[in-house]
Amino acid sequence: GQQLNQSPQSMFIQEGEDVSMNCTSSSIFNTWLWYKQEPGEGPVLLIALYKAGELTSNGRLTAQFGITRKDSFLNISASIPSDVGIYFCAGQLNPGNTGKLIFGQGTTLQVKP
Amino acid sequence: EAEVAQSPRYKITEKSQAVAFWCDPISGHATLYWYRQILGQGPELLVQFQDESVVDDSQLPKDRFSAERLKGVDSTLKIQPAELGDSAMYLCASRGELAGGNNEQFFGPGTRLTVL
Numbered sequence: 001g002q003q004l005n006q007s008p009q010s011m012f013i014q015e016g017e018d019v020s021m022n023c024t025s026s027s028i029f030n031t032w033l034w035y036k037q038e039p040g041e042g043p044v045l046l047i048a049l050y051k052a053g054e055l056t057s058n059g060r061l062t063a064q065f066g067i068t069r070k071d072s073f074l075n076i077s078a079s080i081p082s083d084v085g086i087y088f089c090a091g092q093l094n095p096g097n098t099g100k101l102i103f104g105q106g107t108t109l110q111v112k113p
Numbered sequence: 114e115a116e117v118a119q120s121p122r123y124k125i126t127e128k129s130q131a132v133a134f135w136c137d138p139i140s141g142h143a144t145l146y147w148y149r150q151i152l153g154q155g156p157e158l159l160v161q162f163q164d165e166s167v168v169d170d171s172q173l174p175k176d177r178f179s180a181e182r183l184k185g186v187d188s189t190l191k192i193q194p195a196e197l198g199d200s201a202m203y204l205c206a207s208r209g210e211l212a213g214g215n216n217e218q219f220f221g222p223g224t225r226l227t228v229l
Contacts, residue, residue, distance in 0.1 A: 033217065042117075042204050042220035043156070088155050100169060101218060103155030
């Protein structure tokens with residue numbers, strides 16, 4: 001099925017470092033969502049973006065909806081061990097209200113205390 | 114806090130057997146989704162319901178998979194017969210209908226299926 005290009009695939013960082021990951025697509029999206037998933041659990045919504053250029057923060061997390069509407073990035077500042085998990089971007093491809101999401105392949109984040 | 118409920122959390126079955134998964138969305142959410150997530154990949158939509166009606170089942174392998182949401186509340190996803198390649202996490206999500214077309218989907222904890 002269709003998926004977004006998410007990078008990097010994995011990251012291993014030191015506690016306290018900042019993290020950046022991004023998603024790109026050949027298609028235009030009208031909504032971008034970022035989720036975090038821990039082993040054996042479902043994805044948990046972190047941030048939702050609805051307008052091109054929008055910059056939204058949630059605590060130490062900041063995400064932006066790209067101007068071209070074909071990309072988005074997520075930054076995590078001052079990482080802590082509980083940030084460990086898999087981060088997924090998801091875009092809504094179709095206009096209207098069907099809500100179907102297309103997901104990236106995920107970025108696995110590991111934080112060394 | 115309202116949550117999407119799923120059961121069972123884990124299921125081990127032998128190939129050719131039938132399996133069923135249950136989902137109870139957040140109260141009042143009209144839209145319900147079933148996704149399949151293969152290890153190491155992002156979730157992929159299998160079927161979407163609006164109330165009791167199927168909106169999108171284009172990616173559902175209809176020869177062996179079926180889904181229903183008879184009263185527009187909880188939903189069941191069935192696989193019969195199960196195949197080795199069906200081993201995956203099956204996720205249910207729901208979305209409320211808010212002004213402005215809010216597209217925030219909330220996921221349940223998933224059912225991890227292993228087919229032997």
